[in-house]
Amino acid sequence: MTRPGAGGPPMMRGPVEKARSFGPSVRRLLSLLLSYRGFMAVILVAIVVSVALTAVAPRVLGHATDLIFDGVIGRMLPAGLTKDEAVTGLRARGDETFADMVGSMNVIPGVGVDFAAVGRVLLIVLALYVGSAVLSWLAAYLLNIVVVGTIRGLRADVEDKVHRLPLRYYDTIPRGDLLSRVTNDLDNLSQSLQQTISQFLNSVLTVIALLAMMIWISPLLAVIAVLTVPLAFGATAFIAKRSKPHFMAQWSSTGKLNAQVEEAFTGHELVKAFGRQHEIEATFDERNDKLYESSWRAQFISGVIMPTIMFLGNLNYVAVAVVGGLRVASGSLSLGEVQAFIQYSRQFTQPLTQIGSMFNLMQSGVASAERIFDILDAEEESPDPVDPHTPADDHGLIAFDDVSFRYEPDTPLIENLSLVAEPGHMVAIVGPTGAGKTTLVNLIMRFYDVDAGRICVDGVDSRRMTRDDLRERIGMVLQDSWLFGGTIYDNIAYGDPTATRAEVMEAAMLSHVHHFVRTLPDGYDTVIDEEGGGVSAGERQLITIARAFLAKPTILILDEATSSVDTRTELLIQQAMANLRTDRTSFVIAHRLSTVRDADVIVVMEDGHIVEQGNHDQLLAAQGAYCRLYNSQFAGPVEAT
Structure with missing residues (x-):
């Protein structure tokens, strides 16, 4: 693919971040989680x-603290008296503060x-904390199911979406950034x-x-405790x-760095x-520094x-x-109530702290x-x-x-082009780059749709056909011989998963793959990676031709299929393509004009227009x-000698 004005799709300089407000994005995430309504209801109750x-x-x-404190104070008072008599005696001695405190206690x-009563209270507290822990564990367990299931569904949605996106989308986003979105961002x-x-x-x-609970114990102390809440939320x-x-910026920089x-x-x-x-x-260091800067600022x-x-x-x-100490001294609150309130106040700030720490x-x-x-x-x-x-x-x-057709609205590329490829004919398309x-x-493949006019396949507008129906009729051999990780047999069989082993072998023989596969230790079971490791560039190309052979297409497209191989391999590939073109309509894109001299029709393109068409001699x-073009490839060297 080349630049927009040169016959190829445009490439953007990097991912475009489309900032949304926080609220709508959170609501959209919650709508995904609510597909597990039953689990979420149990989680909420738990x-x-x-x-x-x-x-x-x-x-x-x-209450246990009050029992202990009551016992301690009771031992300090004379036995045989009632509480009221003890309080009266304290007031007579002028100890009003102590008298008020004793009067508010159950001594x-x-x-x-x-200690028996204290023990019973402690057992109740233990039961409360154990029950709380069990329910908390249950909620965490169910939530893990919900989150993992939601992410699995979201990952499946992204995978499905990727296959529905037009080629134009992939031409406008770096592959590394796209991979970062569907891996790093999902994780x-x-x-x-x-x-x-x-x-x-x-x-x-x-x-x-x-x-x-704090309001129940003391509204005054509750007001004091709540005063910090608006300050905390405001700061957060x-x-x-x-x-x-x-x-x-951090995740945008991550995508750009991954792309680079x-x-x-x-x-x-x-x-x-x-x-x-x-x-x-230097480029890596620059983008790494940007990622460091944005990450540091975000985390700090x-x-x-x-x-x-x-x-x-x-x-x-x-x-x-x-204030609580003063209230105990005045007899307005018990020591246990103040202890509980202080514990509540400390716990009250803890969830606020957790909410704040979760915001990052x-x-x-x-x-x-x-x-x-x-x-x-995406569209x-x-x-x-x-x-x-x-x-x-x-x-x-x-x-x-x-x-x-044009990639960019303001950049014309192909204008008013008309061309007919007859059944069984070889149409060669030549011209300068771009x-x-x-x-x-x-x-032809409908990777892009035309802006005006139409392309008909056997009399039917290709836009009136399903893409699967259209592409089942077409076989492609590209300049980039892409192979999948797996065996050579699997890569050939990719052209037709229903093919028998005999049909795969026949396609390999017709495309001259069989002769070099026999020299490999594992033959057709030789494992290669997506880069085609273990076989040469020409052999990779022959495998892709065998794959197209197996598909038995009606229409064949060969895009610079021999541009990167040696002369001997080119001859083998040309023989294989000649076999492949038999009884098929074929489009051959080539810069080497020697490969298209026998074409039925040669179409010469310049700036999106057909400037000439005919056979080689014409x-x-x-x-x-x-x-x-022909003289620039063949006559030039002769004149130079």
Whole structure:
């Protein structure tokens, strides 16, 4: 593929981040989680009950403290007196503060601590905490099922979406960034959901439960404790708002860095051949520094939330302790109630601290979710027609009728092109780089749809056919001989998964694959990777031709299939392609004009237009564009000698 004005699709410089507000993205994530409504309902109930048990426990534990304190004070008072008589005696001695405190307590003068009652209370507290822990574990277990299932569904949706996206989409986003979105961002989202949902629900419900318990014990102390809440939320919102852009930049930089690394590793031989290692390293360092800068800022800014809330919580603790002590001394509250309240106040700041600390994870997860949603929201290929047409015949007649196409709206490429490829004929497409040759092939395959005019296959507009129906009739052999990880047999059989082994072997023989496969230790079971390791470039090309052979297409497209191989291998490939073209309509794109001299029709393209067409002899006699191309390849060296 080349630049837009040169016959190929455009490439953008990097991923475009489409910033969304935090709320809509969170609501969209919640809608995905709600596909597990039953599990979510159980999780919510379990968390609510767990939080309620945890909230009640300090109040019950405060009763144990009161029992102990009552026993201690009771042992200090003379035995045989009633509480009222003891209080009256204290007031007579002028000890009003102590008298008020004793009057508010359940003491029996001369009686010590009732350890049996204390033991019963402690067992109740233990039961409350155990029950809370079991329910919390159950909620975490079910939530893990929900999150993992949601991410699995989201990953499947992304995979399905990838196959529905037009080729134009892949031409506008670096492959490394796309891979980063469907791997790194999905993993980051999964971790964020697992670490935040349960904790967030637990923290919010804990705040509500503890607030209710504190109001029950002492409205005055509750007001003092609540004063820090708006300050904490205000600080959290202020800081989180400033961390969001940095998290977006962090994941954007991650995608760009992955794209650069993938590009450098894929073309490492070329990098070394041209001695551009230092330039690649400099680019890597620059993008790595940007990633470091955005990551550092995001983590630092969001990390300020927790110490800020802890500072406010410590101020609240001091105020509650002072005022609570005064209330105990005045007899307005018992020591156990103040102890429970102080415990509540400390627990009250803890969930606020957790909510604050979760915001960096939430911001990071939502930023990743938005990048995934960018893929899911991308414009898809136009749908296949509801009432598709199928050609009555299968001869391979291709007709371009006044076709116009452009990659960019303001950059014309192909204008008013008309061409007919007769069944069984070989149509060669030649021309300078950027003339629109590969674009013509993309239009036949409907990788792109024409802007005007139509392309007919055996008399039917290709847009009235389903893409599967159209592409089943077409076989392609590209300049880049892409193979899949697996055996040679599997790579050939990819052309027709229903083919028998005998049919695969026949395709291999016709394409001259069999003769070199016999020299391999494992023959057709030789395992190769996606880069074709273990076989040469020409042998890889022969395997792709065998794959096309096996598919038995009516229409054959050969795009620079011999441009990167040696002369001997080129001859083998040409023989294989000659066999493959038999009784098929074929389009051959070639820069080496020696490979197309026998074509039935040679189409010469320049700037998206057909400037000449005819056979080899006719075009040479015309002394036009084809003649100039031919002489530039063959006559030039002769004159030079």
